[in-house]
Each structure stands twice: as C-alpha cells, then as structure tokens.
Amino acid sequence: MAKSSPLAPKRIPTLPEIAGLRVAGAACGLKKKKVPDLFLAELDPSATIAGVFTRSKCFSAPVAWCRQALKGGRARAIVVNSGNANAFTGLAGDRTVEHTVKRAARLFDCREKEVFIASTGVIGQPVAANYIASKLAGLKKRLAPNGWKGAASAIMTTDTFVKMATRQTQIDGVPITINGFAKGAGMIAPDMATMLGFIFTDAAIPAPILQKLLSRATDRSFNSITVDSDTSTSDTVLLCATGKGGKHRKVTSISRRLWAFREALEDLCRDLAQQIVRDGEGASKFITISVSGAASARAARRIGLSIANSPLVKTAIAGEDANWGRIVMAVGKAGEKAERDRLAISMGGVQITRNGQLVKGYDEAPVAKHLKGQEVDIAVDIGVGRGKATVWTCDLTHGYIDINADYRS
C-alpha cells in the first residue's frame, strides 16, 4: 500500500456493533499480495436493503445481479471482493456471479435474491466460476459483530487509508446507529476507479423508504464528488437496515419522525464521500465548490461538477494559482443557464469578481495565501436563480500522472 494521502483524516473512527449484523474480511488470494480481498456480511432475516449503482451503460456482472435482486428488498448476505472487478468478462462473469450467489444462499439458508455482491479490481479477466464461492464457508466462521476494520480493508484497491464512518441518531427517541465504509479511486493495471460503499443501521425501515433515503443522500454525497470525471462500471452503494436495534414505531413514510435519521445518514454519506476525495489519486488539496444562484439545484450541481472536473481548474489549484478565469470558463461550458455579467466568484471567502468583472481594488494576496493551504474553498454565484449545490474534488497533480501513466514503465 502506498504512503497514506496527505489529506487523510487524522484518525480512523471505531465503529460500534449493529444488532442483527456480523461482518468479516480476509485474504483469499484474489490480490497478488496476501492482503484482505473478500468481505462478507450476514444480516438478520428481517433486514431490508436499498441500493444505488453506476449509470454506466457497460456495468459489471455484479451490478446487473444486484439491480435484479434489489426488487426483493431483503438482504441476508453481502459478498464483496477486491482484486478483480468481474467487469467485461462476458458470460464467464455471469457464471461467477451465479456460483457465488448460489453458494451464499445455501450457506445462509436464504433465497438467492437475498444475496448481494460487488467486485472491484482488474477488468476483463474472469475469476474461476467457483473461486469466490469456495471461500465463503471459511469466511463465514470469522463473522463477528465488530469485524469492521477487516471488512473495510477487504474492499480497498489502491486506497491509501481505510474509509469508515459512524453516526448516532434516533427515531421516536429510540437510539439508532448507522455505520458505513467505502473505497475510493485506486488503480491497478488494467484497472479503473471504482466507488463502493456499504452502510448498515439497526433501524427498522421498509425497503422502499430506505431506497428514497439512500437516493437522496447519495445525490448529496457520492454523486457530488469527482476525482477525474471517469465513472466506473462497478460503482455500488448498499444500505441495509436490520431492524434489530431499539424498538421504534413502524416506519411507513418519510415524515418528521425520520428527519434526524435522514440527516444523520446524509452526514455519514458526506463523510465517506469526502474521505474518497481525500484519497483521490495524487491529491494534494481538498476542494469544496459551493454554487448558488443557479436556475435549479440540479443546474447548480452540474455547474459545480463542471468546475470540479475541469483539468484547467484542477491544475491551477495544484499550482496554487488564483486563476478565476478558468472558473468562468468552466461555468460557461456547463451548458446551464448563466450570464456573463452576473457571475460572482470567491476563493477562501475573498470576493474576486462581481457582476462579471474583477472587483475594484482586488488584492490577490489573501487568495494566494488561502491556496497554499490543503483545504480550498471556491464559491460561485450564478445570479440567475435560487439553485444551490456543493461538490467536492481534489486537484490534478503530477502524482495523478505518475499513478496512471507511469506505473507500467
């Protein structure tokens, strides 16, 4: 594993147990080095599940399976391997999925559609159909309510630190726990960035409501980050509710009772999403881009991502260059409503442009100082509406090129 990112959080949180859930991670030989590469979760038979997946048209075999299985809304087991993405592996990939699912269903005495799987790693190299299946019985013996760190480690590829988060909240005054872990952008030849996230709560929430909560939280977290604009074939986030925590009244809709939970879930997702950005390849700066005054929230997010994905903006920030002209460019190319003479741009809280022009007497010194730090804030007001969004990204450095171009030479 490479040296930990300079933007890594100071400490890794300790995750509490979740009633109705046991997890484990172990090294099963899918990665060349003997490091954890298989994660298994066992859920209480009452557990519900929600999921969001890559929008790629070339999605992996595991994604195809999960989309199908999710219709049942129930989860008993989750099997996730790193070291091989099982993407673009044709019918061989489907067979590996089939064998893994069948074995897990037998092992946990459940229906096949209660088994969810995800894979990340090398693309285009099928895993022997039985390989993962053959490891499950052994891994089952290691399941434990506090196996979080092993589980979170097992889904990493070239992540430089383990990404975990936990939140305490309540429903009807009953304490509720939410735990999650994720992996971010890492490459191993011939691999690509994959984002995976697994979130668990002891609340009792029906699958359709869980899905709404997850979709909303994802839009404001995982779908609001970018490292390099490239979308994986395997992106998967699953949220499971065991219903085995303290007893609260039955949840039948997203009413005021659920607001604290919804907020805690969003907060946890944002935490994990930001950790992914902090581990972006070659990242030396963590960049927060706040867009306001757009025609809609959707427009604001698209403008934010246009700025966050611009190689010229990202290299400027890597160079600690207050190059606001490139931000104007990125707003302009987003395709959303904007007016040159209404645009206002700030960095580090210092207003740089207003009404489409440089602010009178603009002093670059405090902005230059802000850009020397590890945390960079950019605020853009479009001036045409009330839509708001925040997105997070990292800078584009020589480190990115090193990781992605030079690793074979």
Next chain:
Amino acid sequence: MAKSSPLAPKRIPTLPEIAGLRVAGAACGLKKKKVPDLFLAELDPSATIAGVFTRSKCFSAPVAWCRQALKGGRARAIVVNSGNANAFTGLAGDRTVEHTVKRAARLFDCREKEVFIASTGVIGQPVAANYIASKLAGLKKRLAPNGWKGAASAIMTTDTFVKMATRQTQIDGVPITINGFAKGAGMIAPDMATMLGFIFTDAAIPAPILQKLLSRATDRSFNSITVDSDTSTSDTVLLCATGKGGKHRKVTSISRRLWAFREALEDLCRDLAQQIVRDGEGASKFITISVSGAASARAARRIGLSIANSPLVKTAIAGEDANWGRIVMAVGKAGEKAERDRLAISMGGVQITRNGQLVKGYDEAPVAKHLKGQEVDIAVDIGVGRGKATVWTCDLTHGYIDINADYRS
C-alpha cells in the same frame, strides 16, 4: 516560444494568394514580448461570411459582437488580437469592441456589421478602449495578398508552431482556392485554451450556403477534437468567400456541383483541427478514435469524445499501456446506447475484445509496439447501430501539468 511540439508537421505549407483579399500581422504591444499580436484582413466588398462560435454561456465580448454582425452575411474587415482575450471584462470589454469596430468601418469605408473581430489571451483584464483601434491605420499599410505567415503568427498564444493549410478544388470546373489558418490550445496566466480559425476562398458563395458548409465541416473537424475537455469563452471560426476567383455559375444550393468544394473545405478544416491537437499542451501522442456501430452519428461522436476526454484513457496512452478496460469505462459513461456484450475494441488494427470479452489468444505484443509510436489508432465498434464518427485527441502527460500548474511557481 516553447520548443516545437514533437508532433508538429514536418513542413509548413506556402499559401497562395486569394483574389479579393489582403492580410497582415504585426506586433502592436498587446503581448509582453515584441512578437506579432494583431491580424488584419481586408476583403473585397462582395465578400460573404459564415461563422461558428463557442457554445460557452460565458462567451467573450468579441463573440457577442460577431454573432450579431453575422446576420448581415457580408465581411469587409477582420481584426484579431492575441495577448488579451477581452473575456469577462464587462462593459469595458464591450467598449473596446465598439471602438475597434467603428475605427475599422471608417478605415475600410464599410458598415460596422461588415467588421468581425476575435481576441485570445489573458482573461479579465480590459484593454484600453482605443488601443486596438489606434493600431489599425498602421497595420492597413502592411496589408498584402501574401501576408499569410505574419497573419497566422499574430493569432498564436503559446502555440509552438504556425498552423496553416491550403486546398485546390473546383466549382463547374473553375479552379478554386481555399486557405486557412488556426491557433490552438495555449495558456498564459490567467489564460485558457482558445481555438480560433480563419478560412478564406475565392469562390462566390452566398452567406446562408457558406454557413451550412462551415457548420458541417466544423462538426467533422474542430468539433471533433479535444485536448482537455475545457471549452474556451472565445472559440471562433470564420469562413469568407471573396467571389473574386475564376467565374463559376451562381451558387444557389448545395447541389452536386458543390460537392468537391465541400469535400476540400472539410479536408482543410480537418487538417487545421489535427494540427491543433498536434500542438496540445504536453502532447506526446496523436490519437485517432474511430467509433462505429453506434445508434447514430451524434451518439458515435459523443462516445468518441467521452473516450478522448477521459483522463484515465489519456494517461494510459501516455504510459504506452494497452489499457482497454478504461475504454470500456469511457464508452459506458458516455450515456449513449451501448451493450456490454456487443462491444469490440481494436488498437493499431489489432482486435482486442469482441462480444464483450477479450479475444481468445489475445497477444498484447503488437498493441504494445503500436503504442510506442507517436500515432495511436483506437477503433471501437458499439454493435448497436450504424452511426460512425472519428475524433482526434492527444495524450495527458506530465507536460500538461507542467504547463498548467507549475508555471507560476
């Protein structure tokens, strides 16, 4: 000027004269170094004009002017400066345009809407309203039918070579000349890439027909290239027809008579567009991406640009890594119809995948050899329709980061 790009054409063509046109370029102090920075063209009063412009919502003041003036369809003068983009300069920018246009109209005894202007260079720093206007009378004295190299040099920013092209064609058997020059992706703080192109012919073609021809040619050339996915606020391509060459019958539609001309124009635009890619910042490889079997030509171009803009694909090629998994990823994220199990990918003419899987017995050696060269060919068949497109790009190297992140340090 930096060392010439390793991908620069072996020789710069000599452009013939175009009847009814005189051009000049000179150093007028807009750039710090005393190098050409102002280009002037005088056209015969009968000349027609067509134009295509950036789709940026934050377009520059000169682009706003040209869009308006183009409605007249006539051109007597073109004024283009480098060294300052006159973009995001608010009302001051509009005044500079106004003064320049008025002075040129007086100088050439024409209507204001027969004057076209473009600017490229630093963003957000207004030029004194009269500055460019005050240089026009002097530059007018240097106009010459063969002033091409001076003109083409005057629009360069950090381009490392002059980009010119010429074609001979015919209408009704009468010989016709088309000349053009362009500038590409160059940066000077706080600047951004700007694409400018100016094309002239001695044919007699009404403005509406000229516009159709230019739009079509642009889609298949300038709109089919990308260096870094960032779109300038100032992109401008103008096409003028003086009507002063050999006499051909009147042109009233794009019939078979015009096919040779249309083909020659497209060929010239493609030549200039490819020269821009060959001068892409940090470029070490020229990449041709041919997409076939897409749902439509538009879908094919979007898929091609998704591949061409992917930092992961571009860095893989910089690293001479036959990382076809990243091409699958880029096809998937394009948002156009695609099916995992129909996708076929080739590099350097060697089939790598077919029916969504690695070809049996695939030998990477010839592909690795192809990737060591300066010209890389990628062919992707989507397998869902008959749409085709070709796009051109360059690789993403440490040179790009050097130019765009490090130049201030």
